[in-house]
Amino acid sequence: MAPNGDHQKSTKPPPSPSPLRNSKFFQSNMRILVTGGAGFIGSHLVDRLMENEKNEVIVADNYFTGSKDNLRKWIGHPRFELIRHDVTEPLLIEVDQIYHLACPASPIFYKYNPVKTIKTNVIGTLNMLGLAKRVGARILLTSTSEVYGDPLVHPQTEDYWGNVNPIGVRSCYDEGKRVAETLMFDYHRQHGIEIRIARIFNTYGPRMNIDDGRVVSNFIAQALRGEPLTVQAPGTQTRSFCYVSDMVDGLIRLMEGDDTGPINIGNPGEFTMMELAETVKELIDPKVELKIVENTPDDPRQRKPDITKAKGVLGWEPKITLRQGLPLMEEDFRLRLGVPKK
C-alpha cells in the first residue's frame, strides 16, 4: 500500500498561521524552531538557515548529546535564540516552521536511557505537534532508516513497512520513531497540520562527537589515535553514508516542498563495514590494524536507500561521495584531537 495514498491525506485545511504573516504593513521574518539544533545535523542545519537574512532561528535543546559549542558563532546574533529545553515538556512560542530533530541518534546514546529515548520520541513529538497545531506551523520530523529494522527488502523504498523487533534493545529508538511518524500522520489527517517526514540514513561529517560511538566517527578517531579500527562482527553488514551538507540540503528542500513524505534522504552508495574500515585505513594511516569485535543485538544486516522519490519529488540527490567526505571529516577531527597531518 502506498504511504502517500489518498487515505493518508488530510481533508482538513491547515490551521491559520499568525495574522502577521499576511500583514500588508509589517513584513515579519520567517521564525523557525530547530529542536535538537545543538546536535550534529541540527547545528549544520542552523548554519544554513541563518544564511538567509529573512530567517530567525530558535534552537531548543537539552544538551544531552549536543553542545552550545556547535552553535557558538550564532550565540548573541540578533536573529538567533538558544533555549535550554527538553522536548518532553511543552514549549509555548510563536513560530512558522518546526524542524523537529531532538533525539539522541547514536545507538550507544539512545540505548543509555531507553525510557527517556522513547519519551523523547513519543511525548516530544506530541508536544511539537501540539505547538504546530496551536500556531499553524509546518513541522518536519527527522525519522530514520531504522524504521525499516533489519530490512527484508533491499534497497529500501518508502512503501516498505519494515522488519522491526518491538521488544529489542533498539526498539526505544526505531519503534519510537515509528510512533512519531504515526503521530505526524494522525495530526495531519485529524487536524490538517502541514507535516514533512524525512527518513534519514546514516549521516556523517564534521562536528560529530568524537566519542559518539557511530562507525564513521569511531574509525576516524581510532585511525588518528593509532588504535585498531573496531569492526563489529561479521563486518559484512552494510550501510550507506550521507555527507551532512547533502543531508541539510535535502531537509530544507523537503520542508519547502509540497510532499508530506515520508521520503528517504541518504546516499545510495553501499559499503560493508570491512570496506569502510579499509577505506579509512588507506586514507588516514595504512599502518593501522583492523580488529573484529563482538556486535550488539539486532544490528541490521543491510541498509541502502532507494532515493527515486527524493530525486523525483525534491529534485535532490547527494553530491559528496564517501571518498570526498571522509577527508573533510578527518580535517575536523585532526583539529579537535590535536593530531596534525604529517
Ligand SMILES: NC(=O)c1ccc[n+]([C@@H]2O[C@H](COP(=O)([O-])OP(=O)(O)OC[C@H]3O[C@@H](n4cnc5c(N)ncnc54)[C@H](O)[C@@H]3O)[C@@H](O)[C@H]2O)c1
Ligand atoms: N545522524 C544520523 O545518521 C541520523 C540517521 C537517522 C536519523 N537521524 C535523526 O536526526 C536527528 C539528529 O541526529 P544527529 O545525528 O544530529 O544526533 P545528535 O545526537 O548529534 O543530535 C540530537 C540533538 O537532540 C538533543 N536532544 C536529545 N534529546 C532531547 C530532548 N529530550 N529534548 C531536547 N533536546 C534533545 C541532543 O542534545 C542533541 O543536540 C535525530 O532525530 C536522529 O534520530 C540521524
Ligand SMILES: O=c1ccn([C@@H]2O[C@H](COP(=O)(O)OP(=O)(O)O[C@H]3OC[C@@H](O)[C@H](O)[C@H]3O)[C@@H](O)[C@H]2O)c(=O)[nH]1
Ligand atoms: O566501532 C564500530 C561501530 C559500529 N560498527 C558497525 O557499523 C554499523 C553502523 O553502526 P552505527 O553505530 O554507525 O549506526 P547504525 O547505522 O546502526 O544506525 C545509524 O543509522 C540510523 C540512524 O537512525 C541512527 O541514528 C544511526 O546511529 C553497524 O553495523 C555496527 O555494527 C562497527 O563495525 N564498529
